[in-house]
Amino acid sequence: MTTPTISPNLLYLSRSDLIALGGGHSQPYVDAIVDGLAAHVRGEYVQPLKPYLRWPGADHIADRIIAMPCYLGGEQAMAGLKWIGSRQHNPARFGLERASALVVLNDAQTNYPVAIMEGGLISGMRTAAITAVATRHLARRGFTDVAAIGCGPIARMQMQTLLEQFPSIERLHVFDLSSSAADAFITALAGRFQKVVFVQTASAEAAVRAADVVVTCTVADAPYLRYDWLKPGSFLSNVSIMDVHKEVYEKADKVVVDDWEQSNREKKIINQLVLEGRFSRERLHAELGEIVVGRRPGRENDDEIILLNPMGMALDDIVCARHFYHLAHERGIGTQLPLYG
Ligand SMILES: NC(=O)c1ccc[n+]([C@@H]2O[C@H](COP(=O)([O-])OP(=O)(O)OC[C@H]3O[C@@H](n4cnc5c(N)ncnc54)[C@H](O)[C@@H]3O)[C@@H](O)[C@H]2O)c1
Numbered sequence: 001m002t003t004p005t006i007s008p009n010l011l012y013l014s015r016s017d018l019i020a021l022g023g024g025h026s027q028p029y030v031d032a033i034v035d036g037l038a039a040h041v042r043g044e045y046v047q048p049l050k051p052y053l054r055w056p057g058a059d060h061i062a063d064r065i066i067a068m069p070c071y072l073g074g075e076q077a078m079a080g081l082k083w084i085g086s087r088q089h090n091p092a093r094f095g096l097e098r099a100s101a102l103v104v105l106n107d108a109q110t111n112y113p114v115a116i117m118e119g120g121l122i123s124g125m126r127t128a129a130i131t132a133v134a135t136r137h138l139a140r141r142g143f144t145d146v147a148a149i150g151c152g153p154i155a156r157m158q159m160q161t162l163l164e165q166f167p168s169i170e171r172l173h174v175f176d177l178s179s180s181a182a183d184a185f186i187t188a189l190a191g192r193f194q195k196v197v198f199v200q201t202a203s204a205e206a207a208v209r210a211a212d213v214v215v216t217c218t219v220a221d222a223p224y225l226r227y228d229w230l231k232p233g234s235f236l237s238n239v240s241i242m243d244v245h246k247e248v249y250e251k252a253d254k255v256v257v258d259d260w261e262q263s264n265r266e267k268k269i270i271n272q273l274v275l276e277g278r279f280s281r282e283r284l285h286a287e288l289g290e291i292v293v294g295r296r297p298g299r300e301n302d303d304e305i306i307l308l309n310p311m312g313m314a315l316d317d318i319v320c321a322r323h324f325y326h327l328a329h330e331r332g333i334g335t336q337l338p339l340y341g
Pocket residue numbers: 062088091097098099123124127149150151152153154155175176177178181204217218219220224238239240241310311312313
């Protein structure tokens with residue numbers, strides 16, 4: 001086999017490279033996600049439905065590897081893939097984060113891979129940025145109380161991002177089935193956000209009842225969160241997707257998703273509701289991008305209860321990864337790897 005005279009390089013970015021590029025803070029992700037959601041509304045993307053790879057013996061809902069490809073058009077067109085593995089037992093059995101990921105970026109002219117980067121940080125922070133961008137449009141102005149249900153790494157990134165983006169927050173109400181997880185979560189955030197009061201509640205219900213903004217970050221496989229727990233005027237970002245009873249989708253004043261096609265599948269709650277004839281595309285208020293670009297209204301009064309179902313899109317990962325790829329080139333950060341050796 002002949003080897004071409006040009007040996008392409010790949011840029012490798014580890015988690016610490018991403019942090020050196022500002023990836024430990026929410027702002028770059030929020031900016032990238034606003035751009036990404038606008039591209040979503042313009043239809044400047046191709047995003048096949050993501051396959052879930054599962055196998056016998058790994059039977060928890062959080063045991064899987066998901067392949068998430070996306071082409072993102074526009075001036076800086078690029079394609080890419082997030083390949084994200086998850087085993088529910090990783091924290092307890094191996095002391096590892098539940099999820100691990102790589103993002104591969106491909107040049108859209110040659111389709112060659114041009115970068116590989118650690119994807120767990122990008123994945124968690126882009127998910128938090130989605131909540132933050134949605135909160136800007138869907139939460140009551142000047143809200144003060146936030147609830148986190150589930151206290152793993154995703155909750156930490158969600159709360160860090162909200163605290164960085166919304167200085168009006170005064171109290172965080174946190175609940176986890178594991179009180180040691182809740183303790184560790186509070187310890188991790190309290191040092192950085194010293195003016196915020198952290199309240200560890202005895203139940204998910206107590207945290208939800210106290211909050212204006214609620215974020216679910218569990219690995220629950222059955223719903224527990226009921227409509228009558230939600231305060232009038234609250235905004236619920238259902239990040240972990242399976243936590244919220246079906247009645248919340250039926251009774252909320254507005255239900256918003258990131259992408260309808262991605263949400264209405266895999267027997268997730270919206271898909272179950274659609275199959276039961278209890279929800280439909282017509283009853284959906286909007287996709288989030290439509291609100292962000294002003295095509296659909298966000299919150300319209302202080303009493304509405306609004307539910308966001310953010311399934312998570314490959315587009316979110318690729319738009320953030322693309323930002324760090326360009327910045328790494330500008331700043332000379334990362335490791336060049338020869339593709340052919
Ligand atoms: N929508 C998206 O785009 C998106 C993106 C990334 C992650 N997620 C989801 O976020 C969730 C959390 O991820 P993680 O990495 O932090 O997981 P993790 O397993 O590390 O942490 C989950 C925490 O939730 C707690 N918990 C489990 N069930 C609970 C319940 N019923 N009530 C209260 N606490 C409960 C666990 O004790 C644990 O501390 C996962 O479900 C993951 O799929 C969603």
